[in-house]
Amino acid sequence: MLLDEFIDVYLQNYRSYKDKWNYEDGCVLKGSWDLYRSTGAEKYKEFVLRYIDGFIDGDGNIKGYDPRRHQLDDINSGKVLFDLFGVVQESRLINAIECMYKQIKSQPRTKDGNFWHKDIYPDQVWLDGLYMVMPFYIKYEKKFNNSSNIRDIINQFINVRKYMKNEKTGLYYHGYDESRQEAWSDKATGVSPNFWGRAEGWFMMALIDVLEEMNGMAAEFKEELLYMFREAIDSLLKYQDTATGMWYQVIDKGQAEGNYLEASATLMIAYSILKGCRLGFLEQEYRQYGEKAFNGTVNKYLILDGNKISLVGICSVAGLGNSPYRDGSFKYYISEKIVSNDPKGVGALLMVYSEAMLT
Numbered sequence: 001m002l003l004d005e006f007i008d009v010y011l012q013n014y015r016s017y018k019d020k021w022n023y024e025d026g027c028v029l030k031g032s033w034d035l036y037r038s039t040g041a042e043k044y045k046e047f048v049l050r051y052i053d054g055f056i057d058g059d060g061n062i063k064g065y066d067p068r069r070h071q072l073d074d075i076n077s078g079k080v081l082f083d084l085f086g087v088v089q090e091s092r093l094i095n096a097i098e099c100m101y102k103q104i105k106s107q108p109r110t111k112d113g114n115f116w117h118k119d120i121y122p123d124q125v126w127l128d129g130l131y132m133v134m135p136f137y138i139k140y141e142k143k144f145n146n147s148s149n150i151r152d153i154i155n156q157f158i159n160v161r162k163y164m165k166n167e168k169t170g171l172y173y174h175g176y177d178e179s180r181q182e183a184w185s186d187k188a189t190g191v192s193p194n195f196w197g198r199a200e201g202w203f204m205m206a207l208i209d210v211l212e213e214m215n216g217m218a219a220e221f222k223e224e225l226l227y228m229f230r231e232a233i234d235s236l237l238k239y240q241d242t243a244t245g246m247w248y249q250v251i252d253k254g255q256a257e258g259n260y261l262e263a264s265a266t267l268m269i270a271y272s273i274l275k276g277c278r279l280g281f282l283e284q285e286y287r288q289y290g291e292k293a294f295n296g297t298v299n300k301y302l303i304l305d306g307n308k309i310s311l312v313g314i315c316s317v318a319g320l321g322n323s324p325y326r327d328g329s330f331k332y333y334i335s336e337k338i339v340s341n342d343p344k345g346v347g348a349l350l351m352v353y354s355e356a357m358l359t
Contacts, residue, residue, distance in 0.1 A: 003298060003353065006309040007035075010346060011047050017343050020064020021055055023132055024343040026077030031350025033080050038354040045087065048080060052093075060095025067103035070119045072129040075100055079136040082143060101140050104133065110178045112163075114156045121321060123179040125160065127172055127199040130206035138213045150221055153210065160203075161228055164191055169252055170235025174199040174328060175320045184320050184328040192320055192328035195251045199318075201268025201348070204232060208272045211281055226281055229272075233282065236269055237289055244300055245270075245292030249315060250333050258334040263301045263313040267348035270294040274355035287359065294352050303340075313338060314345035 011032060017024035029048055036044035055063045055077075065074055078100045085093040108116045110123055115133060117126040134153055141147045164176045175192040177185035184192050207229040214222045239251050246261040247269060248254045273290030276282035301313040316337040319326050326332055 002302060002304060002309060006302060006311070007350065007353070008043075009309065010341065011043070014047070014051075016051070016054070018064070021062050021074060021077055022064075023073040023076035024347075025051065026080070027347025028343045028350065029077055029080045029347075031347040031354070033083055034351050034354035037083075038357045048084060049088070052081070052084065056092055056096050058092055060092040060099065062096050062099060065099070067099060067106070070103065070107050070116065072107070072115060072117055072132040074132075075103065075136050076132040079139060082136075082139045097140065097144075100136065101144075104137055104140075107133075110159075112159050112178070113152070114159050117175075123177055124182070124320070125164070125176045125178070126320070127160070127164070127174060127203040127206075130157065130160065131202035131209075134206050135209040135213070138210050142213060147217070150214075150217070154221065154224055157207070157210075157225055157228060163189070166195070169195070170231065170238070171195040171251060172200060172203055172232070174318075182321055183325070194253075194328055194330055194333060196318055196333055197247050197249050197251050197262045197265030198268065198315060198344070200232075200236065200247075200251060201265040201272075204229070204236070204272035205268050205348075205351075207232070208275050208279075208281070212275070212279055215279065229276065229281060233273060233276065233286065240289060240293065241296075243296075245289070245294075245296035246300070247293070250330050253330060256330060259330075260334070260338070261300065261313065262315055263297050263311060264315065264342070264345035264348050266293050266297050267345065267352050270297070271348060271352035271355055274352060274359050278355060278359040290352075291356065294356055297349075310340040311345055311349060312340040314340065314342040316342060 029051060032044045032047045078097060081093045081097050114125045115129060116122055117124050117129045138153055141149050164173045173191040174196045177190045180187050180190050207225060211225055211229060239247060241261060244261055246266040248259050249262040250259055253259050270290045270293035273286055277284055277287045301311055303310050303312055316339045318333055318336050320328050
């Protein structure tokens with residue numbers, strides 16, 4: 001099967017996205033671990049172990065990671081350490097986890113209690129950041145802190161719904177600036193101008209992965225997030241491309257010139273739908289939408305060119321602010337480079353493939 005061959009070659013030849021601890025690699029680590037869980041194949045576990053051996057030493061020091069930078073992105077790769085520890089029981093993994101938890105404890109927050117996305121983005125909440133930190137945060141609370149801060153996690157999602165959801169479309173804006181100081185932020189609402197596909201994907205994965213960890217908890221903890229998850233999925237389905245099952249780079253502007261069907265966002269949303277069905281958070285009739293998105297992306301964007309297989313159609317990166325300035329406009333989002341085999345897209349592919357095999 002072309003997909004299996006692509007995954008094997010990709011993981012065998014994978015080199016870290018950066019020479020330091022980074023969130024992009026975390027997407028591939030999570031995808032590989034999901035495949036290990038769904039198939040039992042040791043090669044996927046060994047991939048994760050090899051990577052961790054290259055970045056975490058015997059004392060738990062993490063190469064290139066500094067919690068004082070307060071970058072939520074840096075937490076993403078840490079979530080796999082909880083699962084890995086359950087298999088190998090190495091103290092260095094716990095030390096690394098504790099190091100990252102120190103960042104969570106010291107992370108600056110908005111007045112309403114949400115983590116800043118980074119020190120260099122004061123007062124800002126991005127959908128991306130929820131995925132980077134919340135699954136790690138709840139895993140830590142369950143394992144080491146008697147779930148003491150679960151309400152903090154829930155409240156941060158609730159604040160995002162309060163400030164970043166568009167009531168007309170049901171979609172969520174990429175960013176929110178509490179201070180209204182950024183040029184991209186609406187002076188009345190603080191939100192950025194558009195609905196970026198991968199931001200929606202990060203958000204949906206954050207919700208479903210946190211909900212998974214809440215299985216077995218009292219209904220009062222899950223009720224609010226479960227409502228948000230179902231509501232958001234229903235809103236996204238209104239914008240699913242009928243032919244391919246995919247979603248666009250800017251979700252609600254499918255017919256606008258320059259917009260395109262984007263792989264990573266689609267795969268992330270498909271993962272969330274299929275996982276939601278498997279866990280019983282969505283009715284089984286939703287499975288068809290997740291499968292259509294997964295299969296549509298593979299059919300359209302998994303390309304065989306000679307002897308090389310590539311996953312194409314992935315937005316390289318998109319953000320807000322900084323230099324050169326990213327203004328959150330439609331023109332900006334479609335201007336970002338489209339690449340192949342990026343770990344954010346491939347990681348999501350591994351995750352959704354795992355779910356497709358489990359459900």
